[in-house]
Amino acid sequence: MKTASGGIGRAPGQDKTLAMAREVLEIEAKAIFDLIQKLDRHFTRAVELILGCRGRVVVSGIGKSGHVARKIASTLASTGTPAFFVHPAEASHGDLGMVTRDDVFIALSNSGESAELLAIVPLVKRQGAKLIALTGNPQSALAREADAHVYAGAEKEACPLNLAPTASTTAALALGDALAVTLMQAKGFTRDEFAASHPGGPLGRKLLTHVRDVMRTGQDAPRTSHNAAAMEGVLEMSRGRMGMTAILDDGGRVIGIFTDGDLRRSLEKGVELRAARITEIMTRGPRTIGPDRLAVEAVEIMERHKVNQMLVVDRDLKLVGALNMHDLFRAKVI
Numbered sequence: 001m002k003t004a005s006g007g008i009g010r011a012p013g014q015d016k017t018l019a020m021a022r023e024v025l026e027i028e029a030k031a032i033f034d035l036i037q038k039l040d041r042h043f044t045r046a047v048e049l050i051l052g053c054r055g056r057v058v059v060s061g062i063g064k065s066g067h068v069a070r071k072i073a074s075t076l077a078s079t080g081t082p083a084f085f086v087h088p089a090e091a092s093h094g095d096l097g098m099v100t101r102d103d104v105f106i107a108l109s110n111s112g113e114s115a116e117l118l119a120i121v122p123l124v125k126r127q128g129a130k131l132i133a134l135t136g137n138p139q140s141a142l143a144r145e146a147d148a149h150v151y152a153g154a155e156k157e158a159c160p161l162n163l164a165p166t167a168s169t170t171a172a173l174a175l176g177d178a179l180a181v182t183l184m185q186a187k188g189f190t191r192d193e194f195a196a197s198h199p200g201g202p203l204g205r206k207l208l209t210h211v212r213d214v215m216r217t218g219q220d221a222p223r224t225s226h227n228a229a230a231m232e233g234v235l236e237m238s239r240g241r242m243g244m245t246a247i248l249d250d251g252g253r254v255i256g257i258f259t260d261g262d263l264r265r266s267l268e269k270g271v272e273l274r275a276a277r278i279t280e281i282m283t284r285g286p287r288t289i290g291p292d293r294l295a296v297e298a299v300e301i302m303e304r305h306k307v308n309q310m311l312v313v314d315r316d317l318k319l320v321g322a323l324n325m326h327d328l329f330r331a332k333v334i
Helices: 014-038 041-051 064-078 115-127 141-145 167-186 191-196 201-208 230-240 260-268 295-305 325-330
Strands: 057-061 083-085 104-109 130-135 148-151 223-225 244-248 254-259 309-313 319-324
Touching: 014 167, 041 130, 041 148, 041 167, 057 064, 057 115, 064 083, 064 104, 064 167, 104 115, 115 130, 115 141, 130 141, 130 167, 223 230, 230 244, 230 254, 230 260, 244 319, 254 260, 254 309, 295 309, 295 325, 319 325
Parallel strands: 057 083, 057 104, 104 130, 130 148, 223 244
Antiparallel strands: 244 254, 309 319
């Protein structure tokens, strides 16, 4: 195969390939581990500045640092800290107008000497916004200008030439996650708030779909009186096509469940179904769930207790619906 210089390269053997890959991962893992030891009051100061921010967090960087900056801005925005990315070159041509005195500006640069960032820093500070610098050089011009400088570098890049940003960008990315999660917890960001900013796709369905949205109600939720004969329960279970029927007392409260598993066990024991009462072969104390719980919680309960159906009850244990795994599959919660 051709190399970048136009020559023909030879693929390394499997052992050498794996050794190279493992070395890269070890270097990058070490870069993150080293950051743990270096976290100090400057990180705390950065968190305080953002918590006190009345505007938004503006994140900026150039090159590979720019890609990391975009991800950090996205993570902040999705975890309760309004944020957006501004390209430093575009900022010099009008986009700096997006930055206000109420904002916090996070600048990423491994060297801390990126000309594009240094060109707009005086304007950001003149505007009155607070400046947080994430660099790998505490003595850099960007670090000196910052209201808070947080070390986000690496002693060694994973690149064999020690040139391509690799370990340093991994470290900066991890530090951005640490910042976002710390802020998230400090603000008491909730599951519902997270769901509100993730309405689309599988994640949104899991966080926004409640049991009431997928359960079967009325005649679609099989039910049998506790006074009924066993065969009545069998017929109701067959009619409902859920593999079960709820057993209710005279007040409509759930006292048990009769499933196809109960039916098989009864037949194995030689129970005479035409003579038995439903209460003799039902399962008492069935698993239930409230209609306002998340559907994904129903999935967790079913999987934990190895059941395929659940009855939905109100606070008085009165039946309001029923659901099974097929309902959850159809709702794409699973």
